[in-house]
Amino acid sequence: MSRILEPLTIGKVARLAGVGVETIRFYEREGLIEEPPRSASGYRQYSKEAVARIRFIKRAKELGFSLKEIKELLELRIxxxxxxxxxxxxxxxxxxxxxxxxxxxxxxxxxxxxxxxxxxxxxxxxxxxxxxxxxxxxx
Amino acid sequence: MSRILEPLTIGKVARLAGVGVETIRFYEREGLIEEPPRSASGYRQYSKEAVARIRFIKRAKELGFSLKEIKELLELRIxxxxxxxxxxxxxxxxxxxxxxxxxxxxxxxxxxxxxxxxxxxxxxxxxxxxxxxxxxxxx
DNA sequence: CTTGACTCTGTAGTAAAGTATAGGGTTTAA
DNA sequence: TTAAACCCTATACTTTACTACAGAGTCAAG
Missing domain, CATH: 1.20.5 (Single alpha-helices involved in coiled-coils or other helix-helix interfaces)
Known part of the structure; x- marks a missing residue:
């Protein structure tokens, strides 16, 4: 019920989305996913939307879109x-x-x-x- | 009428297929296109099929296939x-x-x-x- | 209360797919 | 007959998209 209250660590997001932890930080640096809030100790805290976003990036790549093009697709809303x-x-x-x-x-x-x-x-x-x-x- | 008799140079093939000369030599090294016959002076001599093949490689890449996968597709016949x-x-x-x-x-x-x-x-x-x-x- | 599995930043290394350059020979059009 | 525009090999460099440390802090189970 209250799953919004339990943020995901980068490792969990990576596992759920099927990518490596480093890949997520790389996408963040490249501006494909926004910087998430941090815990007191500086850990990134993700919501489930982040998982969907990363899965989308992954699939779009397999369809021949470059990260630049994928960014444009994602920017069609923010x-x-x-x-x-x-x-x-x-x-x-x-x-x-x-x-x-x-x-x-x-x-x-x-x-x-x-x-x-x-x-x-x-x-x-x-x-x-x-x-x-x-x-x-x-x- | 006798266009088969006039082989294409690598530069012409590159222009017709929309890639660089170096790319064609690279594809040859990678086994994506076979080594063409050579002229007396060592120039590569291509037929029009080479142009079609390179265009196919180019398009397949844009569809998210790796060169390895494209090679497999092309090998579905040779x-x-x-x-x-x-x-x-x-x-x-x-x-x-x-x-x-x-x-x-x-x-x-x-x-x-x-x-x-x-x-x-x-x-x-x-x-x-x-x-x-x-x-x-x-x- | 420690040990193993996380996390952090920063930087360096890699694989795939070209792209460029050096140093040389060839063709062709003026 | 020569200069521009090709071609050749071999090697090195670049870009994209990761992937792997190094060195240090954090968290959770026993």
Whole structure:
């Protein structure tokens, strides 16, 4: 019930988010997560939101976003003096970027599916040269 | 008509693929593209397929694949002594990975779309805190 | 009340993926 | 026929994103 009252140490956050302790301090230095409050002895005290934020950073990296781009994504909400119009423009650009990524992934997927469909049994691979397509028609 | 007879130099390939000359030599050393034939004076001679291959590498990187993973994707066709069964298994794993990426991107996209929809006019941003969702429900 | 597992700051080292430079040969267009 | 613009190898440097100490303080279990 009262889990907000029990702040997480950096080690617990690291375990929950699946990263190392040093990585969290690194993200803090880089401005990807804000400096958390400290205990009397100087220990960082995190809330559960920090875990979600770090997991998001981790996943976004796996999707090909750089830390710089991820910071921009995260800043699509904290900025205190940006207009909604500005936010909308930035969000639109990100959506377009995401759409392009999805397109490329779908293309890769369909080529792999064709490969699987054509490549049956246990004949040698030279009989399955469908992947030519994967390397073509990119825009 | 006879464009196969005119091989491309490394500089032309680099320009066509949108990378630097050094990057191509680096990919060759890393085994991502095979060593091309050489001219009498030792110049590398590329075909247009090389351009497609390098473009594919470039795009796959932007989708969050490491060079090691990209190599695996490209090897889904050249190997001369793999069975189709093996290829099918490897392709299946790649498709699953791609599906997970697409899922995450769709999730990010829908959150950004909700942000744009909610955030109208020119009110300050604190009125648009929809992005909370972006940081959650990953899995 | 101590010992082992934390935490802190600060700095240094690493892996991946390029990018640049040195020192040399080649092609081509004026 | 020469100078700009290429290419070659080999090696060194850079950037991004961590990862690993060193040296010191803190906390919690037995």
């Amino acid at each position: 900025d205190p003096e940006t207009t909604c119009e500005d936010i909308r423009n930035r969000a639109k650009a990100k959506i377009e970027d995401i759409d392009r990524k999805i397109d490329s992934l779908l293309k890769m997927k369909s080529v792999l599916e064709r490969l699987m469909a054509t490549c049956r049994g246990r004949e040698p691979v030279s009989e399955c040269p469908i992947l030519e397509a994967l390397e073509d028609r990119e825009k | 190997d001369p002594e793999t069975t189709c069964e093996d290829i099918r298994n490897r392709a299946k794993a790649k498709i699953e990975d791609i599906d997970r990426k697409i899922d995450s991107l769709l999730k990010m996209k829908s959150v950004l779309e909700r942000l744009m929809a909610t955030c109208r006019g020119r009110e300050p941003v604190s009125e648009c805190p929809i992005l909370e969702a972006l940081e959650d429900r990953e899995k």
